[in-house]
Amino acid sequence: MRSTGPLAVLAASALALTLAGCSGDGGGELTYEDSPLNKYLSAAYGGDLSPEEQQKKFDEQQRQQEELMAECMAEQGFEYKPNVNNGGMVFSEEDGTWEPDKKEWVEKYGYGIVNNPFMSEETQQSGEEYVDPNQEYLDSLSESERNAFYETAYGVPPTEEEMGEDGGYEYNWEDAGCQGWAQHELQGDDPWQSDEFADLRDKMYALWETSQSSPEFKKLNADWSKCMAEAGEPGFDLQTDAQQSISDAQNEIYESAYGDGTTEVDPETVVDPSDSPEMKELGEKEIALALVDLGCRQKTNYTEESLKIQFAIEEEFVRDNKAELEAFKAAAEQNN
Known part of the structure; x- marks a missing residue:
């Protein structure tokens, strides 16, 4: 079933997901919850x-x-x-199923794209397919x-x-x-x-889009990219490119089975590509790539350094837009 939701939740959680996706060394003290923007954006999705x-x-x-x-x-x-x-959201801080910083987890799930731990647990717990x-x-x-x-x-x-x-x-x-x-x-x-926060919305999107192009992030990504090339995985300029390459390859497998949406396909005539040899091969490739990625993130202290850079950028943004952020936070809390 196709489900379309408002951008509010997506926008409010985009930063948290971005920072969580950067995690790599597991030894840093900072987390996305330390984000200077989090106390404002969390009001939109009940983060408190x-x-x-x-x-x-x-x-x-x-x-x-x-x-x-x-x-x-x-x-x-x-x-x-x-x-x-x-397939709605599941909130938990105890299941520990999303641990991309741990080698044991990466050896099993890679990036969690082909072999998603949440889908695996849901299937095991229910014992039957979703109907x-x-x-x-x-x-x-x-x-x-x-x-x-x-x-x-x-x-x-x-x-x-x-x-x-x-x-x-x-x-x-x-x-x-x-x-x-x-x-x-x-x-x-x-x-x-709302029109009231149109300017803040535009500035927030610009912040998310341009933060990775800062000199500090460029240097960090260059160090990571060099490590990846030396480990036999060249061609990735940004840390997120490695994971994206697996996602793109998965989409290609699904499109080859179901089409790209421009022509109608009868799903009953399509063999589920999730269990295909191509998907299995991609899953193995994902784990191998993710393990190299994990090693390079640990070597460059990617998580801690990326959060430091991001939070410095956010602190400046908060100083420049504090009144608008406070107004948005108040409106979001009232709306909840």
Whole structure:
């Protein structure tokens, strides 16, 4: 099931995900939670709550949203069973399943792309494959009716032109079907998308896009790149390029099976590429590359140094935009 959510959560958590993705040596004292911007952005996604409180809040919002969505779909003439087990977020600080700084973890999962530890645990815990409660109804519809169902539920997907070359498409709940309406009913207007914070939004995106081009980051990435080349993995200029190469290769495997979206493919005629020899080979390549990457991150103290650089950039940004950040934080807290 396709799911489209507001950019607020994505924007607010982008920094945290970026910094967490930089982790490598496991010995540094800094974490993304030390980010000068985190205390402002965390207000948009409940970062001040414990994992248990976040999970409880998310589960309740998910339940209410799915019930509203069912009402909306019924008004449009479609059946829809609330789906509260559709791969939503899981908040936990105890499972320890995402440990890309540890060699034992990397030896098993690499970057966690082909062999995702969360998917593995979910399968083991449930003991069965995920079943969409609406699948039987969807199977009873014709192709045109199914298309109408999805468009009513989630809106019409943006075209390549609307997405833009930089992926700068901006979410609008009014274009996101019943799901967008249900989210808006529960959450109200998203302060991140409001005109009041348009200038802050633009400056924040610019900060995320340009921070990696700072002289300090260039030097750190150059040291890492040199290490990678000496270890037999040349061609990566940025630390994130190595992981991205695996993600791109995985996308190519899926596209060869399902197409690139320009032509319709009957999924029942496609053999799941997840279990293909090509995917297995990519998984082995991922682990080998990730192990070299881990070694070079440890050698260059990449995590600690990258966080120091990032936080220095953020501190300057906070000084220059403190009033706007305080206003956004207040609006986000009120919206929650």
